[in-house]
Amino acid sequence: MEKKFFVFLAVPFWVYLQAAPISFAADKPGNVQKGVEVHKKQCLRCHGAEGKGDGPASRLLKVKPADWRDPARMSSLSDEDLYRLVKEGGAAAGKSKMMPAFGAKLNDQEIYDVIAFVKSLHSKAK
Ligand code: HEC
Numbered sequence: 518m519e520k521k522f523f524v525f526l527a528v529p530f531w532v533y534l535q536a537a538p539i540s541f542a543a544d545k546p547g548n549v550q551k552g553v554e555v556h557k558k559q560c561l562r563c564h565g566a567e568g569k570g571d572g573p574a575s576r577l578l579k580v581k582p583a584d585w586r587d588p589a590r591m592s593s594l595s596d597e598d599l600y601r602l603v604k605e606g607g608a609a610a611g612k613s614k615m616m617p618a619f620g621a622k623l624n625d626q627e628i629y630d631v632i633a634f635v636k637s638l639h640s641k642a643k
Pocket residue numbers: 555556559560561562563564574578580581582583584585599602603607611612613614615616617619631632635
């Protein structure tokens with residue numbers, strides 16, 4: 518009886534451990550769930566809740582952000598490109614300076630987390 522109960526708990530916990538921390542590079546582990554929180558606070562106003570590039574401030578942007586769900590547009594950006602874009606801003610990564618730098622607002626872990634979220638949108642897309 519007790520043994521069965523242990524298995525009952527252990528199996529879902531193991532599944533959770535396998536699935537929970539999604540990392541996009543061995544040395545840069547990002548947590549998608551934490552990334553969602555960073556996104557809501559810092560990125561949503563331009564990039565939109567679902568990363569479609571349709572946030573409330575996006576109408577004011579001369580250069581429109583990409584749809585993060587589109588693998589064709591997003592897969593050209595390497596992990597390093599994404600990191601530089603977020604940390605140093607668009608201008609440092611050959612993109613528009615309308616994309617602000619977050620190096621002063623976010624620490625590296627938060628940047629990895631938000632990148633993991635961004636990547637989860639197109640790597641999961643059909
Ligand atoms: C003030 C509006 C604004 C905010 C806030 C903002 N971005 Fe952007 N972002 C842009 C614009 C505009 C571009 C398009 C730049 C280009 O294509 O030249 C862009 C581009 C990007 C790109 C390249 C792919 C794309 O969408 O074109 C990534 C990745 C990105 N931003 C991530 C983030 C993350 C992560 C945050 C939050 C930490 C964030 N951005 C916050 C405006 C913003």
